[in-house]
Amino acid sequence: MVERQERYAYTPLNHGEIRLLYSATEPNTDEVTWTLRAERLLRPEGEPPLMYDALSYTWGDLGQTYPLTCGGRELQIHKNLKSALPYLARRESSLPIWIDAVCINQADDAEKAVQISMMHQIYRQAEMVWIWLGALQIGPEVLALLQKLIAIGPELASVYRLGNTCDPIELGLPAVDAPIWQQVAEIICNKWYDRLWIVQEAALPRTVRFLCGATAIPWDTLEQVTEMYLEITHGLKGPGGARLPLRRGDQHTVFLIRRREQTSSEQTRDWADHLLSVLCLTAGKHACYDPRDYVLGLMGFIDEVRAKELAIAESRTWSLAELYTRFTRALLVKADLSARRWWTVIHEASATNKTSGLPSWVPDYHNMHDESHKAPLDLSVQVSVKRRDGLKDKASRAADVAKQSPENYRMLIMRGKAVDTIERIFDDIPDQLVWRYGFTDVSAAEGLAILWRFADWERKVRMELLGPDLDLVESWPDDPSMRPVIGKDGIALDDYWRTLHGNCLDRRDLRVTYRDHCAALLAIPRWLELLDQEVQWEEEMKLKGEDSSGQEFPLSNEDQATMALSKPGGPILTLICAAHDHLYKRKLFSTTSGRVGFGPARIQPGDVVCVLNNAFVPHTIRRQDKQNPNEYELIGETYVHGMMNGEVEDLNVPVEDFHLV
Structure with missing residues (x-):
């Protein structure tokens, strides 16, 4: 029976110290012995730096541990580290190595907090960081x-x-x-x-x-x-x-x-914008055990002076909601309001089912990777990436910012203009998930049904929005200045059909016009008839004992043109895909001033459409309290036709401060 070793006892670390793991191979054997020693990481100027390597790895399954003999005593480690140690002992380096699981006393919360705050220094000063991908037999x-x-x-x-x-x-x-x-x-x-x-x-x-x-x-x-x-x-x-x-x-x-970190220095880059960039790249894409780490895990990218400016030194006593809120507010106040990533944070805050206690303008970083919590695609990216008409790519270029309230960290004050009020909301576009995750997994019959439902939905919305006297007229010219402004609420036809597709009608070098729009929708009923006729023709050929595989279903020239509309990359699928891209998790609406647009699925009649200073797109906000008329809930990014390219600057609308809570 193997005698159980005494449990390893950590001795306290002094200020600026870390532990390093040393390995030695016994003579005439492959057996490796391990020892831990405390070393000074932080040294006076002029003293030789500490020489060591460090390990980057995943802890893996935490449900089972394995013994590691260290200095004649026993430590418990997890499976992934157990598999790595024999190879680390024989790596191309004789230096000791820093490994968080054994070099930090995991049972001492105070030590853990100090050592975690030093991790950026530990990894920056390492001679080599080894990234363990597993015991893979790579030849x-x-x-x-x-x-x-x-x-x-x-x-x-x-x-x-x-x-x-x-x-x-x-x-x-x-x-x-x-x-x-x-x-x-x-x-x-x-x-x-x-x-x-x-x-x-x-x-x-x-x-x-x-x-x-x-x-x-x-x-x-x-x-x-x-x-x-x-x-x-x-x-x-x-x-x-x-x-x-x-x-x-x-x-x-x-x-x-890493490329950005290594090619710029703290002296040449704006620290707040850099941290904001890392935040936008990692939140929702990389997982962690503790949701607080979505903030704390970024602190290594800034120095201690900048970290103090974010004022999260006492974060261990805060709730998760308070940590996220204080961090987000401090970072947004320091960062460049004109940068797209600044608005990406605001956009992500519009997700649903957020952690309890978060203000409307603060993202739930922990749940951003969960599809059920995600906001729609970033509208500012959808619109600007696809726009090829040379127009401005921002809804506002006003640069002045509001002064923040030092007393209320849960409030973000944004300056801008209220331009309209949502009056009417229309039915959801059908079959969102089918189009979102691919149209190829449905049968031909279901595909036809989907197209028919889209055409029926579009006609219903068009009639409700523009009036029953308006129907598709394929002969109308493509130039909007040549078409009448028709609509029972003064809404132009051109505004409606461009909003339907987010005004982004260039797809795969196919420029879709209003005539294409009409032709595609008018063709769907005939297209369905022709497909039914083709099925009947094939059945008749079988009854006659003839093979239809080498023959084509006979079509007139007009019907051939109709069928061509439905080909991949053609107008029908281009239009429907564009509509679904922009209306996924969103709703169409009209406003009291006769505008048309779309916004987050939870918009309501009475919500205010505003253009915030320096914003890429308009936003919808909701008044919270009659006693405090300036307090609003942020609902999310909004498309409003005629308000996407700086037109707000020409409106005689007063500038005001919106208190987002």
Whole structure:
């Protein structure tokens, strides 16, 4: 019977100290012995720096622990670290190594807090940070394949840009079902990329290297392969459209943040904008055990002076809602209001089912990765990326900002103009999820039914909004100045149909006009009739004993043109896809002043449409208290036709301060 060793007892650390793990291999044996020693990380100027490596890894399953003998006593570690230690002992370095699970006394909360606050210094000062991807048996053929992917990158990018695919064999790569692709997947789709804390662990050090079992892989190799992720996953397909076994992730953010961190200095960049950028890249994409870490895990990207400006030193005593609120307010006040990422934070705050106690303008960082909590796609990105008409890309360019209230950290004061009030809200666009997650998984019959439901919905909305006397007129000119302004509430037809598609009608080099819009919707009933006739024709051919596979269903020239409208990339699918893209999780509305737009699904009649200073798009807000008329709840980003490109600057509307709570 093996005698159980005495439990390891940590001795307290002095100010500026960390523990390092030393390894030694016993003579004439492969057995490794481990010891922990306290060392001074923070040293006076002129004294030689502490030399050590550090480990970045995921803890993995916390439900089971394993013993580690350290200095003749027993520590408990988790499975992922247990598998890493034998390889770390034989890595290409003789330096001691810092590993959070054993170098920090996990049972001492006070020590943990101090050591976590030092982690940015620990990783910055390390000679090498080793990234553990697991005990993978990676041979030279895998490294050769990674280099081959890098070499054919330009050719593969060309295939992807054209919307084409090719079999890997045609490019001299292994077949889609070759086992080696699974090994590649274990490297570039590793769970290590998913964790929040690894972002700073990879971004801050001078030198980093991946470790897969005994095989070291340079950072640059995986960075270049990951940059080709879309080309690899979408451009390479086998017989029957078989895909490679690669899952979609946010690996690229880890490489992007390190590149930004290493190519700029704290002296040359704006610290608040940099932190805001890291926040937008990580929240909702990288997971952590403690939701507080979505804030605390970012503190390594700024120095102690800047951290004090955020005033979260006492955050251990705050609730999660208070931490998120104080951090967000302090960061938004310091950051550049004109930057798109500033408004990305405001946009994410409009998600539903947020943690209790959060003001309307504060995102729930912990739940941003949960589809059920997500806000719609960032409207400012949807609109500006697709706009090709040369217009301004912001709803407001007014730069003046409101003074914040020092007494109420739960309030964010925004300056802007109230331009309208929502009066009427229309039915949801049908079949949102089918279009959101792909139209290819439905049967032909269901596909026809979906098209019919869309046409029926569009006609109902059009009649309610513009009046029963208006119907589709395909012969009307495309120039809006040549078409009458028709609508029972003074709403122009041009405003309506452009709002329906977010005024973004360039898709795959196909410019959709109003005539296309009419022709597509008018063609749907005839298209459905023709498809039914084709089915009947095939059945009749079978009854006659004739093979229809080599023959085409006879169509007149007019009907051939009708069927062409429904082809992939044609007007029908282009229009419907554009409408679903913009109306997913949103509702169409009209206003008291005769405007039309769409906004978050929870908008209500009486909500105020405003254009906040420097905002990319308008926003909807809701008055909270008659006793405090300036207090509003933020509802979210809103599209209002005629208010997207700086038109608010020409309106004779007073500027006011909105107190968002």
